[in-house]
Amino acid sequence: MLNEENTRYPPNALNVFGIRFAPLNVPIERRKQTLGTLIWLTFLPGSFILSFLFLYLSYTRLVFLAYLGWIWFWDKAPENGGRASDFVRRMTFWKWMASYFPMEIRKDAELDPSRNYLVGYHPHGAVAIGAWVNFGTEATGFSDIFPGIKLNLLTLLSNFNIPIFRDIVLALGVASVSRKSIEHIFRQGPGHSVAIVIGGAQECLYAKPHTIELVLRKRLGFIKVAILNGALLVPALTFGENEAYDLFATNEESIAWQIQQWCKRTWGWTMPAYFGRGAFNYSLGVLPHRRRITTVMAKAVDPEEVVGHPIDPHSLTKEELLDITQKVHQAYIDRIYEVWNKYKDELAPDRIKELELVE
Numbered sequence: 001m002l003n004e005e006n007t008r009y010p011p012n013a014l015n016v017f018g019i020r021f022a023p024l025n026v027p028i029e030r031r032k033q034t035l036g037t038l039i040w041l042t043f044l045p046g047s048f049i050l051s052f053l054f055l056y057l058s059y060t061r062l063v064f065l066a067y068l069g070w071i072w073f074w075d076k077a078p079e080n081g082g083r084a085s086d087f088v089r090r091m092t093f094w095k096w097m098a099s100y101f102p103m104e105i106r107k108d109a110e111l112d113p114s115r116n117y118l119v120g121y122h123p124h125g126a127v128a129i130g131a132w133v134n135f136g137t138e139a140t141g142f143s144d145i146f147p148g149i150k151l152n153l154l155t156l157l158s159n160f161n162i163p164i165f166r167d168i169v170l171a172l173g174v175a176s177v178s179r180k181s182i183e184h185i186f187r188q189g190p191g192h193s194v195a196i197v198i199g200g201a202q203e204c205l206y207a208k209p210h211t212i213e214l215v216l217r218k219r220l221g222f223i224k225v226a227i228l229n230g231a232l233l234v235p236a237l238t239f240g241e242n243e244a245y246d247l248f249a250t251n252e253e254s255i256a257w258q259i260q261q262w263c264k265r266t267w268g269w270t271m272p273a274y275f276g277r278g279a280f281n282y283s284l285g286v287l288p289h290r291r292r293i294t295t296v297m298a299k300a301v302d303p304e305e306v307v308g309h310p311i312d313p314h315s316l317t318k319e320e321l322l323d324i325t326q327k328v329h330q331a332y333i334d335r336i337y338e339v340w341n342k343y344k345d346e347l348a349p350d351r352i353k354e355l356e357l358v359e
Contacts, residue, residue: 020282029099034279036096037287040132047165068163077170078160079181081188082152084173090138098139101240101293103130105140108339109299113148116186116231117193117300118222122336123212124203125241126274130293135195136172146297148191154181155197179225186229195236196222202359207242207274210352212340215359216333223329224321228313232300233332237339239296239347244288245274294347298339306331333357 054064077083098104111117121131134140135153142151154177160166175181177196185192197203199215206213226233278285304311306328316324340355 019284022280022282032096033100034287036093037100038279039093040097041286043168044162044165047162047168051163064163071163071166072161078157078166078176079178079184080175081181081185081192082173082175083167083170084152085171086138088168088171089136089173094133094137094139098133098137101129101244101288101290103133103140103293103295105134105142105145105295105297106343107145107297108342109297111146111149111193111234111297111300113146113191115190115300116229117149117151117234118182118226118231119151119193119195119234119236119297120198120222120332121195121236121295122198122214122216122238123207123241124197124199124201124215125207125238126204126245126247128197128204128241129244129288130238130241130295131195131197131236134295136169136174149193150188150191151193151195152185153195182225183229186231193231198222206358207245207247209243209246210348210350211242212237212239212348212351212355213358214336214355216336216357217359220325220329223332224325227303227311227321227324227328230311230313232302233328234300235298235332235336235339237296237298237336237343238293239343240291240293243291244293245276246289247274292347294343296339296343296347298335301328301332301335303328 051064054060119135121128121135131153134142135151143149152173152175154175155169157176157178159169160176175185175194182194185194198219199206203213203215206215223233225231276285276288277283278287303324307324311324313321337355344351344355
C-alpha cells in the first residue's frame with residue numbers, strides 16, 4: 001500500500017485546486033512527528049522574534065543588551081568544544097523528528113574509543129538534516145551505536161552570532177568549524193571527535209533529489225587537520241538527504257547562481273531555492289518531505305595505513321604533508337564510493353544518476 005514514506009501523497013489525501021491536504025484522521029503518532037519537526041524549524045525564526053521582542057520591551061532591554069555583549073565579546077564556548085547538554089540532546093521531540101522521515105545510522109565498522117575521529121558528512125543537502133539529528137542529538141542513538149565516542153558537530157562561527165539560536169546549538173554540542181576549535185576538541189582526550197559537513201554552502205546548490213553530487217575534489221583542509229592531529233577519517237554518506245526538499249536548480253549562467261555565489265563569498269553561506277510541504281498539506285511549505293534518511297558510517301581511513309608507515313606531524317616538510325594529504329584524500333574518496341556501491345541499490349533505488357564529484 002502506498003504511504004508517505006515511498007510516495008509524495010497518501011491515497012486519501014484531499015486534492016483542492018491542486019493542493020494535496022492531509023486527511024483529518026491522521027494518527028496521533030504522525031502528528032507528533034510533524035510537531036517535532038516544526039519545533040526544529042522554529043529555532044532560527046523564533047530566535048530573531050524573541051531577540052526583537054526583548055530589545056523592544058523596556059524591562060528586558062538592558063539585560064538583553066548585556067547578553068549580546070557577552071556572546072559577541074566574551075563567550076568562547078564555540079571555539080572550546082561547545083556547551084553540550086545531554087538533557088537537551090535527548091529531548092523527546094528529537095525522537096519524534098527522527099521518526100518523521102524516518103532516520104537512522106548504520107555502521108560499516110566499529111570506532112575504537114581510544115582514537116580521535118574526523119567524520120565527514122555527505123551530502124550537505126538543503127539544510128543537512130541528517131547531520132543535525134544524527135550527530136547533534138541522540139534521537140538515533142549515536143552514543144549507543146558508538147560507545148566512547150564523544151562527537152561534536154561543527155558549523156560556521158557566524159552562526160554563533162545569532163542570539164538565542166546560538167545557545168540552542170551550543171547545548172546540542174555544536175561548535176565552530178575552525179581549526180582552533182577542532183584541535184581543542186581533539187586535545188580533550190581519546191574518543192573526542194568532530195563531524196563536518198564537508199561540501200558546505202557550495203554543495204547545497206547541488207541538492208537535487210535522486211542524485212548525490214559532492215563538492216570534494218579540492219577539499220583538502222579537513223584531511224590535513226586530521227593528519228596533523230593523529231585523527232582517523234570517517235566518511236558518513238547519507239542516502240535520502242537530497243530528497244527531503246525539492247530544489248529549484250540554478251545553472252552557472254543564471255543571475256540566481258551569481259547571487260548565490262556572491263552571498264557565499266560575502267557571508268560564507270548561501271541559500272538554495274527550495275520548498276517542501278506544509279503541516280497540513282503535502283504540496284507546499286517549509287517542512288521537509290517524509291523521506292527515509294540513512295547515514296552510513298564507513299570504515300575509518302587511517303592515514304598511517306594509507307602511506308604504510310607511522311606519521312610524525314612535527315617532522316613533515318610542506319611537500320611531504322601535501323603528498324600524504326593527497327594520498328589520504330584519494331583513499332577517503334575511494335571509501336565513499338565503496339559505501340555508495342554497497343548500498344545504492346537498497347537505499348537509492350530511485351536514483352537518476354550515479355554518485356558524482358562535481359567540484
